[in-house]
Amino acid sequence: xxxxxLLITGAHVVLPDGVxxxxxxxxxxxxxxxxxxxxxxxxxxxxxxxxxxxxxxVIDPHVHLGPNITxxxxxxxxxxxxxxxxxxxxxxxxxxxxxxxxxxxxxxxxKAAMEADSVIDFGFHFCVVTREQLESIPHYAKDLGVSSYKxxxxxxxxxxxxxxxxxxxxGFLFDLMEACAANGTMLDPHAENIExxxxxxxxxxxxxxxxxxSWNLNRPDYIEADALSKLAFLGRVxxxxxxxxxxxxxxxxxxxxxxxxRNDNIFI
Numbered sequence: 001x002x003x004x005x006l007l008i009t010g011a012h013v014v015l016p017d018g019v020x021x022x023x024x025x026x027x028x029x030x031x032x033x034x035x036x037x038x039x040x041x042x043x044x045x046x047x048x049x050x051x052x053x054x055x056x057x058v059i060d061p062h063v064h065l066g067p068n069i070t071x072x073x074x075x076x077x078x079x080x081x082x083x084x085x086x087x088x089x090x091x092x093x094x095x096x097x098x099x100x101x102x103x104x105x106x107x108x109x110x111k112a113a114m115e116a117d118s119v120i121d122f123g124f125h126f127c128v129v130t131r132e133q134l135e136s137i138p139h140y141a142k143d144l145g146v147s148s149y150k151x152x153x154x155x156x157x158x159x160x161x162x163x164x165x166x167x168x169x170x171g172f173l174f175d176l177m178e179a180c181a182a183n184g185t186m187l188d189p190h191a192e193n194i195e196x197x198x199x200x201x202x203x204x205x206x207x208x209x210x211x212x213x214s215w216n217l218n219r220p221d222y223i224e225a226d227a228l229s230k231l232a233f234l235g236r237v238x239x240x241x242x243x244x245x246x247x248x249x250x251x252x253x254x255x256x257x258x259x260x261x262r263n264d265n266i267f268i
Contacts, residue, residue: 001025004032007043010050024054056093062188062245064096068163071097071110078117085120092121096150100130102163107144125150125188128176129165136177147185148243151176153227154192170230177240184268186241191227191252192219221249228252232259232266243267 006026013022013034025041027034027211035041056141065072065081072078072095085093095114099106114122117229127150128134140146152160157167174190180187200218207245228244232255244256247268 003042060093072113075117084117098127154194177238181239221251225251
């Protein structure tokens with residue numbers, strides 16, 4: 001082996017086949033070899049990681065960046081978040097672009113911002129909120145390389161207006177799932193039965209200790225689980241691949257496991 005820049009020794013290294021005590025050689029900023037502990041390696045620098053664990057870089061598949069969590073546009077949108085991610089061991093993140101504008105207009109801006117100021121690898125999901133965006137999925141997948149799309153089940157009526165996003169319905173959801181299946185892409189649904197939330201609102205909002213606690217109190221576990229049950233069934237009907245984002249309760253997990261017993265194209 002030629003000389004390497006760095007040799008990490010003594011660590012417990014997490015590998016596909018389990019945790020092993022091996023040494024890691026790094027050259028030109030990438031791992032060049034994983035060798036037995038104590039093997040002779042010519043290295044410019046040796047770092048003793050005894051007692052520590054070394055894990056593969058984490059991929060964060062759910063990130064919102066930019067003004068009002070729309071899409072990254074400036075150094076302030078990319079640099080702080082990506083540096084914080086790197087400090088926590090995240091080496092790649094997938095950011096949601098969320099707008100009613102055509103993504104042909106938004107994608108170049110977001111891509112340029114991340115290329116200029118992100119310190120880690122990145123990719124994008126598109127939030128599909130208009131019929132025009134839905135009909136452009138073949139183009140997004142083939143020409144822009146974006147293979148996953150978010151849908152907000154809770155944005156009925158004016159629920160998404162605070163973000164400038166229009167309302168939707170189950171017909172739109174079904175068409176989107178068919179489009180994802182036809183183009184070999186994945187749907188990332190925000191699962192929430194907003195009509196049940198409206199029912200709870202009408203009965204009087206419960207006040208929590210803080211805004212997050214209030215949100216939680218007014219969205220019991222069945223709000224998400226009911227929506228996931230619908231998604232699991234429609235996934236069987238349409239053949240769409242589903243990634244259940246931010247699954248938040250044991251009841252939701254139970255619903256998803258039941259769905260996966262009939263459709264293994266559901267991911268959690």
